[in-house]
Amino acid sequence: MNDLEHLQRADHADPFAFLGPHGGEVRVWLPGALAVELLSAQDEVLAAMNVVDASGLFVAQLPSGTRYRLRIHWPQAEQVSEDPYAFGLLLSDLDLYLFSEGNHRRLGKCLGAQAMEIDGVPGVRFAVWAPNARRVSVVGNFNGWDGRRHPMRLRYPSGVWELFIPRLQPGEVYKYELLGAAGTLPLKADPLALATEAPPATGSRVADPAPFDWQDHDWMSRRAERQAPAQPLSIYELHAGSWQWVEDRPPSWDELAERLIPYIREQGFSHIELMPVMEHPFGGSWGYQTLSMFAPTARYGSPADFARFVDRCHQAQIGVILDWVPAHFPTDEHGLAHFDGTSLYEYAHPFEGFHQDWDTYIYNLGRSEVHGFMLASALHWLREYHVDGLRVDAVASMLYRDYSRKEGEWIPNRHGGRENLEAIEFLSHLNTVVASEAPGALVIAEESTAWPGVSRPAEEGGLGFSYKWNMGWMHDSLSYIREDPVYRSYHHHKMTFGLLYAFSERFILPISHDEVVHGKGSLLGKMPGDRWQQFANLRLYLSLMWTHPGKKLLFMGCEFGQWREWDHDSQLDWYLLRYPEHLGVQMLVRELNRLLHELPALHAMDDRAEGFHWLIGDDQRNSVFAWLRLADREPLLVVHNFTPVPRPGYSVGVPLKGHWRVLLNSDAQHFAGSAAGSQGIIETQPLAAHGQPQSLPLDLPPLGCLILIPEGDARVS
Known part of the structure; x- marks a missing residue:
């Protein structure tokens, strides 16, 4: 079978060996073309190409080394462009070596569709890895999706196919047509595409190569510091x-x-x-x-x-x-x-x-x-x-x-x-x-x-x-909070077990999309009790998360207590913020984030056991937990009451004598709570408790969290 027959069958293994300039002769394969002329850079006709075969093979004599362009007469249009098969090897040996080695760090600028100039000619360089294909072609509107038109060159031994198509521009839609061992495959999108059509369309697009004008220099220069573990x-x-x-559509x-x-x-x-x-x-x-x-x-x-x-x-x-x-x-x-x-x-x-x-x-x-x-x-x-x-x-x-x-x-x-x-x-x-x-x-x-x-x-x-x-913390804490408070004492270990391994890794505490889909219900919907208790439990749970060692991740909608599961086909239920309970949850998250950022004790030693100290982990009967968060020896007291029973005068040991100020009460009125529990300034008592020399008499709010910090007069007793 000769070269022409292989071109006709669209299975030519090496089109560059036959097409393009060869020893004083130029050959082009343009199925459907009526006539072809070779033009100089000044658009002068160098030669009219002869039709060698009606299927689309044109040939003309031209001195070796002469630069030329093609003027192609199609049935309904005329096209002027350079010959793709007049260009030499496109990818460097180093690029191909690094790719084959698995260590090309900028592959997105090497393979795929790269809009560029070669020898002063604008166009698009295509490159795709397909080592077991018998033939690979680039197809698109520019060639009528005809796989015979632009077969590519195979670079041995990398298995990468390449072709430069002159005059193509960014935005062009394309795919690859591959001939496998068993025949022609379905058209393939580019694995290295830098841009695509919007689904349900599946084409790849030639991306605009213009660099983006970034204005984030301050952020990038300080990013390593901002994202450090402390x-x-x-x-x-x-x-x-x-x-x-936006109105009735995604943004x-x-x-x-x-x-x-x-x-x-x-x-x-x-x-x-x-x-x-x-x-x-x-x-x-x-x-x-x-x-x-x-x-x-x-x-x-x-x-x-x-x-x-x-x-x-x-x-x-x-x-x-x-x-x-x-x-x-x-x-x-x-x-x-x-x-x-x-x-x-x-x-x-x-x-x-x-x-x-x-x-x-x-x-x-x-x-x-x-x-x-x-x-x-x-x-x-x-x-x-x-x-x-x-x-x-x-x-x-x-x-x-x-x-x-x-x-x-x-x-x-x-x-x-x-x-x-x-x-x-x-x-x-x-x-x-x-x-x-x-x-x-x-x-x-x-x-x-x-x-x-x-x-x-x-x-x-x-x-x-x-x-x-920290998936273990997530599963255990959600399992615990879903229990009716009357049964929580039987599941006390679910809240303490995680602290046994909390410092074995650098952890993020995740309440992600996976917890609010597929019949699992929303985060608010997981909370037991009547409407008041559900919101109190949600505020308590979020307070637990923000005061527990580990960085924080919260899925959208949880921050204001969406009732229904997340649905990717609609927006969040923003109308809920008309109601004080939902607005209160949102305000609590805002306040928790403020404290997290302002207080080193809540973030600086998240991954170190020295930053956490248990005070009360064994009050199973009352479902109360208390601990100290520490940074530079500055203590922060956190107390959680996981029952709807207010606990007045509950004594918690603290290391410093003097006055302690309540920074947050999750049951406060401005969070749409019942305004129960300690507020303001509280003075210690000279009673040792929980391994500490002083104690604070606290009024624990029902289903509530208290966060306290020592005032300036607090000191070691």
Whole structure:
């Protein structure tokens, strides 16, 4: 079979070996063209090309080295452009080497569609990894989605295909057509796309290469200091499309910034955490089934719009954390699944490569190119979008080969164990590289097992994460608070057990979206009792969370007590703020955030046992807990009463003699409480209690929390 027959069949393995300039002859393959001329740079006709075959092969004689352009006469238009097959090798050997090694740190500027100039000619350089494909073509409106028109060049041995298409511009929609061993595959979106069409469309877009004009220099220069473990961290988790609508639709990034930033400032959160904004085909996955690991979703605007959103947050002194999903990807045929006709990005065996819980594929992180692809994705968001942290989803599912699998349905590692050694290596490498190349950025693990050393540095044998979600605290505390107060004494251990391991990792206390969906009810809906008790329990629970060791994360709507579960297809129930109980919860969260930021005792030693001291952990009968939070030896007293019974004159031991001031009473009237319990200034009594030389006679509010601080006259007795 000759070259022409291969072109006609769209299976030519090396189109550059036949098309373009060759020893004084130029050949072009343009199915559907009526005529073609070769033009000089001054638009003079150098030669009229001869039709060698009616299927679309044109040939003309031209002295070697002569620069030319093509004037193509189509049935309904005329096109002038350079010949894609007149350009030499596009990617450097170093780029290809680093990619194959799994260590190309700027892959988003190497593969994919890059708008650029080559030899003074503007256009788009395309590059895609598909080592097992027999042919790869770029298709789009610019060539009638005809895979015969722009077949690419394969670079050995990397398996990367490349092509420069002159005169294409940013905004152009494209995909790849691949010929696999078994035939032509469904059109594939670009794994390295920097922009996409808005769903339900699935095309990739050529991104605008213009750099964003960042104005967040102050924030970025001080970010490492702001995000150090001794600083306060209070995170508001949200879903961009369902936080607050504009009229009857989800907001754009600019509209979200206009409304969200003042709200976050007023409520006192230090950071927002966005559920995945990487493009995903199914909105009902909330972004956790991501396909475009380098492109912000087009649902809310362009990549530049998203960058501007982050920039505006930073200018308002608000950090931005993104949920990021390296654990699995969806099976949509236009995505990564069987990308070149083989299991390229995923493990081949379903015992390794298919996630039964989510009906998704699992990345083969043991393959160097996939390892590097995911590493480059993380760095892309941190560098190109100035994101302040990544919360890594589903880490537990990555660490264990038998995660959620029955006996006989998983494949042991090379040592016969259940640990996923490739994923462990990847996570450790990821955290090491981020610490080096994005100083001050956070990497947070959603990890629900007892895996040791999640937040221990990688060089010390840990995984190297900045923080780990404390899922144990979340489950235990929610289980406890759901109990009717009359039964809480039987579950006292659920509130004390977490303090046994609270300092084994750097923890974030998460009340996330997962706790308010799928029939679990809202946070307010979990609270027992009548309406008054439900709101009192919610205020008490939030007070517990903000005074417990660990950084804070709260999902949107919980801060004002939304009654219904979160629904991604509608906005939060903002009308509830007309009612004093909901407004009171919102005001309490605002006050808790203020205290968290102003009082080092509530944040400076979150991960150190020296920053916490039990006073009362054994009053099971009354369901009362009391402790000291400490920083630089400055004590802060916290007392919780988890029953609806007021407890006047309840004595709590304290280390300093003198006057103590009530900073917060969660049952205060301005929080829509009953105004019971201690207020103002209280003087100690010379009675030793709870291992302390003095005691405070407190009136504990029903289902309430008290926070007290010693006044200036307080001293060691």
